[in-house]
Amino acid sequence: MEEHIGLAWLGRKIGWGFTDGQLDEWAGLGAAAVIERLVDPDEHGVPARTDPFADIDRTDEQQARVVATGIVRWIDAAVESPRPLETFMEFFWSDYFAVSGRVVRPRHWLFDYMNLLASHATGNFAELLRAVTIDPSMLRFLDGGTNTKENPNENFGREMLELYSVGVDNFTEDDVKAAARALTGWRVHSRDGAVRLVASRHDNSPQTLLGVEGVHDLDTTMAAVLAHPVTAERVVHKLATAVLGQEYDVDLVADLPTAFAETWELKPVLRRLLELGVAGHAVPSVLEPVAWYVTARKLRMTQAGREQLREFFTLAGQVPMQPPNVGGFPPPDAYLSTSATIARFNLAAHLADQTGRNNSRIDPAALTNDLDLLAQRFGIVDGFRPATQQALENLRPGVDRLAATLASPDLVVV
Amino acid sequence: MTMNRRTFLGLSGGVAASGLFGGLALPRTAAALHSFARQSSGTARTLVVVDLQGGNDALNTFVPQSGLYRDLRPTIALPESDLLTFAGLEYGVHPSLASLQSLWDNGQLAALYGTGLQGQGRSHFVAQDAWRTARPGEPARSGWLGRWLEATEPDEEVPLRAIALGQSTLAAQGEQGRPVAIQSVEGFRLNPPRGNDDVTAAVLAMSDPAGRGVMGEAMAAFPQTVEAVIQLQELVADVDVSDNVDQEIDVDGDQALFQATQAIIQGNVGAQILYVTINGFDTHSGQASQQGALLQLVADGLADLFAALETSGHAENTLALVVSEFGRRAAENGSLGTDHGHGGLSFLVGPPVAQSAIIGEPDLGDLADGDLRITIDARSMYDHALRWLGASDEIIVDVLGQEWKGLQLLRL
16 A cells, blocks of 8 residues: 555656556556656667657747747647656756746747757756757857857856856855856857857866866866766755655755766666655655646646646746746745636636537546546545545536546645 | 626625635625725835846946946947936936836935845845845745734735735745735636636635645635635726736736736735736846846836826825846946846835935945945845834834834835
């Protein structure tokens, strides 16, 4: 039973919900095997991710529409993802290395950025950091593309130190200037996004960065940042917070940073974190709007339209590919705001209502007739809380009960 | 589908009567709400904080006459011919601030140069936390406005007492509660399937006031939301808001935040704190167009707001405080922008301002690591604004650790 509870947590938190019968399938495999399949899908013949943005017409002059379509496609792919941990991590990195479609032009470059993050999602952090640093969207977003020998721009250098590596108390203003200088000269071709290093714009003079001398280019910058012991600690902490919740027990992962810093391979860290979560060490936290919507979609309900979805994510405060600022999305507690609560309730109502009207693959009455089965379907293995159970029993099975279930607090906390 | 107000209020009465939603005193009927609104109308003061997130460039907002300004900014200095002149002001004014002219002429605009908190650094997040908690260097979980709200609990629960517009804010977060968050008045509605309020009532009934931890917070979210929706829609739905939106300027739809601010004040919903967050001031590149559009959005938003409040008789009791986590580097960078700086620029706007002025003249010949120095502690503005809201010495100490007297820009 305990393993069942652990698997239910794993599916809700990391998998963003269950498709029909998936929890039973997982129970048959056992927790160890499920974690292996999530962490190492290549080893188990799991189909690869396909580019969710592949068939979008990027030439559409209405770039806002292109991005809105991209969000729909990305969510669709998340719902169908054969590799839910990689999807979870792709979204995690889009928050960690936040780049916003409010700034990047053309906005569809964000699709390539998401694909880049996906290709490194559970791979190697050192390679990911290097790739992100010279990605065209990032070079645009944090001005790396206009950072030159003549006129250094500190934007990327500062955020790399503060947000991507050593953190705020572990670098000086001189380190910011050194990082900026060492990363001068990268240029983005505005038509096709091709990136190259222009020697005449690059300052190759040796800098001292985080105590490391002779830093003068991309590789030496990466080496200096990765050599600092706090970098691994901070990345592990961010990962543990995302997987285990904000107030997780830090002693449980105390040994991880040292091993991580030797290879920067993410899989061993993720494997360990998933094992801890399945063993009951996760702390309850608020499910973010993207995860909540994907969870709902896995009931095979009618999906929200492009504008509906955009409005939902905007009100809820988490528009994929459009974090509010360089720090990424707000912490999960923010999604209990009145605005986010309205967003969830109204979308729950809309989804249930549409599912009741259209030629839906599911019948709301059949789905919600047995509340125990319905709770199981969401991976709430102990059943709904008594107050929720009572409130749902007071509604007839069907659209109303489905809407109330989706809007229940039981679904928002995992 | 929009909520039918009458049926919704009917539902609320039913829910309260059936005891499904105990523990909260609710002014349940439209009559009670309007009576509440009348009581609060004309007497309650409202502080509107506008947070220019990202770090607004002070030197290109009110431009000092010093020749050093043009030396430091060979390409992004605003051309002399573009600058506006406000009567009696020794600074050039960014052309996008034209709509502030009448506020200035009416003696309702005070600007403070060199605002900040010592030790706030040059990180957005550390500086924002310092400004919002007013406890620099401490891991505070509450904001200065949140602590003030909790230190001055009203007799009757007022769900819309503190409202965050745009995104929630640590500044208005207390040790226990968080502000109501509103994106737009139009979108602040609950739309159950086919308008069936039974669904709303069912979700309300899922909340257990005795709940603890994250689940307790999740359960509390819906009742708080319902309460806020009822009051806001009942009191604000009929308020006409100025509709002066320039789509080119307002790319993020932020004008709606100023419209909501106006509607909330004119609706007399009992809001004492409105906190408007505007993103996008982190202008490391292409600063001219970005900052220009944002400044115009804010200036037009404030000018329209106070014009409307003047007409409705609310202006005397409304004060706007415009803040930003830091100013930007005095010298430009090579990307037609500016990097993170230190001392910033804040404004106080509205009839409570005693007279128009700019204080704290920046010294471009005496920079701190290339940045304007912090010469006015943000907490002295907070002290000033909280006293205007009626805070006693004791409450000021409670909220800000000590008194921060000194500014005399407001009629208290």
